[in-house]
Amino acid sequence: MKTYDKIIFELSKEGRQGYSLPKNEYKKNSLNALPKELMREKPAELPEVSELDVVRHFTNLSSKNFGVDTGFYPLGSCTMKYNPKINEELCVLPEFTSLHPLQDEESVQGALELYWNLQNMLSEIAGLEEFTLNPYAGAHGELTGLMVMKKYHESRGDKKRTKVIVPDSAHGTNPASAMVAGLEVVEVKSKPNGSIDVEDLKPLLDDTVAGIMMTNPNTLGMFETEINDIAKLVHDAGGLLYYDGANLNPLLGKVRPGDMGFDIMHINLHKTFSTPHGGGGPGSGPVGVAAHLVKHLPNPRVVKDENGKFHIEASDDSLGSISTFLGNFGVMIRAYAYILSLGKENIKNVGPLATLNANYIKESLKDDYLLPIEGVCKHEFVFDGLKDKSTEVTTLNVAKRLLDYGFHAPTIYFPLLFHESMMIEPTETESKDTLDEFIDVMHKIAKEAKETPEVVKEAPNNTIVRKLDETTAAKNPILTFKALKESQQ
Numbered sequence: 001m002k003t004y005d006k007i008i009f010e011l012s013k014e015g016r017q018g019y020s021l022p023k024n025e026y027k028k029n030s031l032n033a034l035p036k037e038l039m040r041e042k043p044a045e046l047p048e049v050s051e052l053d054v055v056r057h058f059t060n061l062s063s064k065n066f067g068v069d070t071g072f073y074p075l076g077s078c079t080m081k082y083n084p085k086i087n088e089e090l091c092v093l094p095e096f097t098s099l100h101p102l103q104d105e106e107s108v109q110g111a112l113e114l115y116w117n118l119q120n121m122l123s124e125i126a127g128l129e130e131f132t133l134n135p136y137a138g139a140h141g142e143l144t145g146l147m148v149m150k151k152y153h154e155s156r157g158d159k160k161r162t163k164v165i166v167p168d169s170a171h172g173t174n175p176a177s178a179m180v181a182g183l184e185v186v187e188v189k190s191k192p193n194g195s196i197d198v199e200d201l202k203p204l205l206d207d208t209v210a211g212i213m214m215t216n217p218n219t220l221g222m223f224e225t226e227i228n229d230i231a232k233l234v235h236d237a238g239g240l241l242y243y244d245g246a247n248l249n250p251l252l253g254k255v256r257p258g259d260m261g262f263d264i265m266h267i268n269l270h271k272t273f274s275t276p277h278g279g280g281g282p283g284s285g286p287v288g289v290a291a292h293l294v295k296h297l298p299n300p301r302v303v304k305d306e307n308g309k310f311h312i313e314a315s316d317d318s319l320g321s322i323s324t325f326l327g328n329f330g331v332m333i334r335a336y337a338y339i340l341s342l343g344k345e346n347i348k349n350v351g352p353l354a355t356l357n358a359n360y361i362k363e364s365l366k367d368d369y370l371l372p373i374e375g376v377c378k379h380e381f382v383f384d385g386l387k388d389k390s391t392e393v394t395t396l397n398v399a400k401r402l403l404d405y406g407f408h409a410p411t412i413y414f415p416l417l418f419h420e421s422m423m424i425e426p427t428e429t430e431s432k433d434t435l436d437e438f439i440d441v442m443h444k445i446a447k448e449a450k451e452t453p454e455v456v457k458e459a460p461n462n463t464i465v466r467k468l469d470e471t472t473a474a475k476n477p478i479l480t481f482k483a484l485k486e487s488q489q
């Protein structure tokens with residue numbers, strides 16, 4: 001390993017310094033002196049490194065990181081699309097960054113207008129009445145949407161409704177959000193083709209059901225063709241339909257959740273509407289609702305009066321507040337810029353192009369990789385590992401080998417419906433050249449699995465770190481210089 005590829009702690013050499021600060025020129029008892037109880041008894045244990053060590057280490061590290069700006073990133077369910085740089089330029093304009101959330105409404109009319117416009121654009125895209133932009137992430141949106149659902153039933157005195165139906169293929173955040181919202185999760189089974197088993201759903205629908213959480217296309221990337229029947233069954237039983245719109249890419253400009261009968265949904269602006277994400281944020285998970293639920297949306301809301309002025313309002317029927325102020329404004333600016341730069345006409349192409357790209361990869365690779373569900377997929381699809389199982393090369397091995405070839409791995413071992421799931425989502429922003437390159441490499445790996453399986457099983461071979469012991473990393477992480485020194489003793 002090269003010197004600067006090591007972790008910064010390992011570069012420490014006794015006595016080495018970046019630079020030193022001048023001695024404290026204030027008297028011990030002056031106002032600027034730290035109180036005694038806050039002073040360290042011994043100097044902090046920090047790695048001793050020169051400024052040059054630090055600069056080279058972190059500069060090297062930054063170029064080792066894989067991101068959507070460095071290569072193809074076909075992570076299913078995560079929509080790792082290219083984030084246009086103009087969004088970044090706009091969201092750091094001082095006119096936005098110097099705003100303060102406690103400023104007078106009158107002085108932030110432009111920002112409120114952007115906010116209000118984005119609410120309306122999302123309503124139009126989703127086919128719903130109104131959106132709140134307050135939630136900070138997809139999961140936070142789910143929680144908010146389920147709180148709307150709960151509030152709706154409670155406000156009608158319908159207090160028995162405590163159950164939420166969630167398909168067995170759902171994203172893990174769905175049942176988790178339902179639990180956090182204080183609702184009970186009931187699982188509905190999928191059919192072998194991945195869509196909801198309507199016969200399994202029917203007996204679950206009684207007067208204790210608050211609603212159902214779904215995503216369409218489902219987690220396998222397949223469109224739920226029985227959605228109209230499902231919507232009718234749930235509504236007739238008095239429940240509401242929640243749409244997990246984290247990945248709205250497949251539908252953008254083609255189909256609207258509101259038209260399918262959904263009452264509540266969230267959208268991940270940081271997936272579908274392009275904000276760099278991963279590593280925990282920043283995110284934004286706006287929640288949209290049908291007209292009869294608008295009054296329960298969280299406070300505060302941005303409204304426009306008859307004189308064209310924008311106001312921040314709170315309503316008594318609201319479920320309350322779920323964020324500080326109005327949410328993650330920077331992410332909203334990016335989403336707004338993204339929608340406006342595509343325009344009403346071009347945004348209609350996002351769904352069809354994402355769908356075309358996914359089907360192109362699927363059809364090109366299905367001779368080598370096991371495709372459990374045939375047919376046209378939407379923006380993503382799932383392979384169940386290599387077709388030829390005799391090589392004993394696993395999905396994990398293929399994913400690691402892809403790293404050697406400079407591609408990020410797809411999502412693996414999710415959904416849980418198959419043992420060797422490999423969930424691929426190319427997004428609409430990739431060119432045919434990139435897709436062809438990926439397809440070539442996937443074929444090459446399938447060939448290697450037959451001819452030289454050890455190479456694939458031992459991958460990654462070219463990355464800075466090899467296969468990691470994830471259990472040890474999780475259970476005994478070495479996160480401080482002190483811990484490293486102790487582990488070496």
Ligand SMILES: *Cc1c(COP(=O)(O)O)cnc(C)c1O
Pocket residue numbers: 077078137138139140171173215244246247268283285
């Ligand atoms: C990403 C995702 C979520 C959760 O979104 P976060 O912003 O990570 O909280 C929920 N559902 C689906 C289908 C997702 O892909």
